[in-house]
Amino acid sequence: MRVSKVRRKTKETKIEVELNLDGSGKANVNTEIKFLNHLLASFAKHGCFDLKLRARGDFKHHIAEDAMIALGEAIERALGKKVGIERMGDATVPMDDALVLAAVDLSGRAFPDIEAKFAKRKLDDLNSDMIEHMLQALATNGKFNLHVKVLRGKNDHHKAEAIFKALGVALARAASRSPRRREVPSIKGVI
Numbered sequence: 082m083r084v085s086k087v088r089r090k091t092k093e094t095k096i097e098v099e100l101n102l103d104g105s106g107k108a109n110v111n112t113e114i115k116f117l118n119h120l121l122a123s124f125a126k127h128g129c130f131d132l133k134l135r136a137r138g139d140f141k142h143h144i145a146e147d148a149m150i151a152l153g154e155a156i157e158r159a160l161g162k163k164v165g166i167e168r169m170g171d172a173t174v175p176m177d178d179a180l181v182l183a184a185v186d187l188s189g190r191a192f193p194d195i196e197a198k199f200a201k202r203k204l205d206d207l208n209s210d211m212i213e214h215m216l217q218a219l220a221t222n223g224k225f226n227l228h229v230k231v232l233r234g235k236n237d238h239h240k241a242e243a244i245f246k247a248l249g250v251a252l253a254r255a256a257s258r259s260p261r262r263r264e265v266p267s268i269k270g271v272i
């Protein structure tokens with residue numbers, strides 16, 4: 082089992098993450114932001130990860146940002162040396178009116194490219210401009226390429242939820258192990 086634990090404590094926030102990449106989709110996500118709990122539970126369910134995440138802090142902006150920093154670190158640690166993984170993974174996920182593409186390369190290089198616009202300023206109790214910021218923090222701290230593109234959609238809740246479903250599926254595909262790959266999937270020999 083590829084597991085990790087990350088604790089992050091600053092003057093602004095306190096975050097605890099436990100991640101199992103080879104889990105069964107069990108999520109226990111407890112932040113002070115209900116919509117963030119919903120998004121991360123969806124991510125874990127559709128990526129088939131076990132995720133325990135607790136986050137407390139001063140402002141919602143800091144809580145959401147630091148939760149994603151810690152989750153990115155947890156992904157990077159749980160992947161270990163990346164022997165035998167597929168490395169690349171993508172998913173195009175519909176949710177009613179919304180259609181979202183997510184593509185991941187677990188390359189060891191941080192490169193987020195996020196295209197997600199929302200009609201409203203708020204996604205329930207989370208500011209909609211946080212979605213792009215959170216995904217940037219995740220890919221940067223997880224050291225992977227992450228392209229996210231909202232292709233279609235009218236409903237902001239659906240668009241945001243489809244982003245996190247697509248992220249879970251794409252990441253699970255990239256992290257999955259192939260019986261035919263016995264080495265690190267790079268002609269350099271390291272990632």
Ligand SMILES: [Mn+2]
Nearest residue numbers: 119238239242
């Ligand atoms: Mn929902």
